[in-house]
Amino acid sequence: MNDNSSTRTLILSAAARLFAADGYDAVSMRDVAAEVSMTPANIYYHFKDKDALIRETLVHVLSAPAPSLETILATTQAPLEVIDAFIDSFVHTMFEDRIFSKLVLRELLDGDVDRLKYVAETVVNHPFSVVARAVADCGGGGDPVLMTVSIIGMIIGHFQMAAMICYAPGGTPEHADPRVVSRHISTLVRSALKAWGSAD
Structure with a gap:
């Protein structure tokens, strides 16, 4: 350098x-x-x-996690495994990189259209397309773009609730563990994709 x-x-x-x-x-x-x-x-x-x-x-x-995610995706061909890899990578980055997560939340809340468009085109569109394609490859009649948005939304939502969840009825610190959150979201997504397939 x-x-x-x-x-x-x-x-x-x-x-x-x-x-x-x-x-x-x-x-x-x-x-x-x-x-x-x-x-x-x-x-x-x-x-x-x-x-x-x-x-x-x-x-x-926001591009910092890309190389590790690309490495995972390069060795993963099965659509469900691609989705799982993305979920696990994004969950751990949101929970473990405070600057990354704060910037994501601030930009979404600020809603500056020009900046969001720039970030989408420069950083977000490639992994988003990879996940949406994997969702589409799973079959079913659902919308792969909306499912990808739902996956990202679940991850961000779990991160936002992490500090509060142990005070919720039945909540425990384990519910804010990124490994637990990652498995939970992957299970939900797999269940939804299976339901899509059986609905055809």
């Missing part, structure tokens, strides 16, 4: 921490510069404005 590349990575990592903690609107280029002990001019040398910085920060953080 050359100096220019390592400096950009340093800036992106610092920006990720700040954007995750405080949100896009609350973070300035000056804040990022202070976080990495640089002048604002140094930040602007690498990123033309804050919009460029948040976009590259999102790609930097």
